[in-house]
Amino acid sequence: MMGWLGFASRQSDRTSVRMEIPLFPLNAVLFPGGVLPLRIFEQRYLDMAAACMKEERPFGVCLIVSGDETGAVAEPHPVGTLARITDWEMEQLGILQVTTRGEQRFRIVDKAVSPDNLWRAVVEIIANDGPLPFPVERQRLLPLLRRIAGEVGPGRFPEPRHYDDAEWVGYRITEILPVQNLAKQKLLELDDPISRLEILEKFLDQRQLLD
Numbered sequence: 001m002m003g004w005l006g007f008a009s010r011q012s013d014r015t016s017v018r019m020e021i022p023l024f025p026l027n028a029v030l031f032p033g034g035v036l037p038l039r040i041f042e043q044r045y046l047d048m049a050a051a052c053m054k055e056e057r058p059f060g061v062c063l064i065v066s067g068d069e070t071g072a073v074a075e076p077h078p079v080g081t082l083a084r085i086t087d088w089e090m091e092q093l094g095i096l097q098v099t100t101r102g103e104q105r106f107r108i109v110d111k112a113v114s115p116d117n118l119w120r121a122v123v124e125i126i127a128n129d130g131p132l133p134f135p136v137e138r139q140r141l142l143p144l145l146r147r148i149a150g151e152v153g154p155g156r157f158p159e160p161r162h163y164d165d166a167e168w169v170g171y172r173i174t175e176i177l178p179v180q181n182l183a184k185q186k187l188l189e190l191d192d193p194i195s196r197l198e199i200l201e202k203f204l205d206q207r208q209l210l211d
Contacts, residue, residue: 016124018109021082022048023060023119025074029184030061030081031171032128034102035156041095042070044118049085049096058082058103060123063185073117078108079126079189101158104128105188126191132166138197140210145173152176167193173200 024045030036040049052059061083067074082103089097104125111121134142142163149157149172162168174187174196190196204210 018122018124020120020122021058021060023062023076023080023111023121024048024083025062025064025067025076025119026069027064027181028061029063029181029188030083030100030102031175031188032081032102032104033168033171034175035158036061036083036100036102038098038100039095040098044116046096047116048118049088049098053085053088058084060106060121061100063181073113073119076108076119077185079105080108081105081188131162132193134164134166134169135194135197138201141169141173141197141201141204143211144204144209145169148176166197170196170200177203
């Protein structure tokens, strides 16, 4: 269906940027701007990571719909996030520790399992209109986020931190919520950053987690 080198295309519509990427289905949700450490030991994903680092290309992280992280290919949710490897080490032969950083969200257009038992997909990048000013009426969310950011440090919440950006704040709060991954997936798929903040404030308020 597709070659490993992939392609990118841009049509007249601003949302129609497409590219080909390998997919890494996980029991985790990665958000744009987020940090996700991974321990890779299956050969198919070791090869994928090596190729991505060599070619300076991202891969796609998708929450698993059905199946497991290891063994047979798991079915991924159709919306995921591009992941770029920012650091790596191999202290033990055959086990690769990588740190990834979330980039843009994407939607799977087409996918197929390659002979090396890896999903390869054509994805459409979900457009981002740029920073959206943080709404004054949602200010109660910021002290909690600032406090947690201070506790977990730059490894989890790297600089720069955009507390004035509604989308960035919504993603960071969603990452730390003590909820199931499926709920996080729904918030990832939500296109309206303001609605995401409203949902988060209601959830946290009900649990008396806001000042």
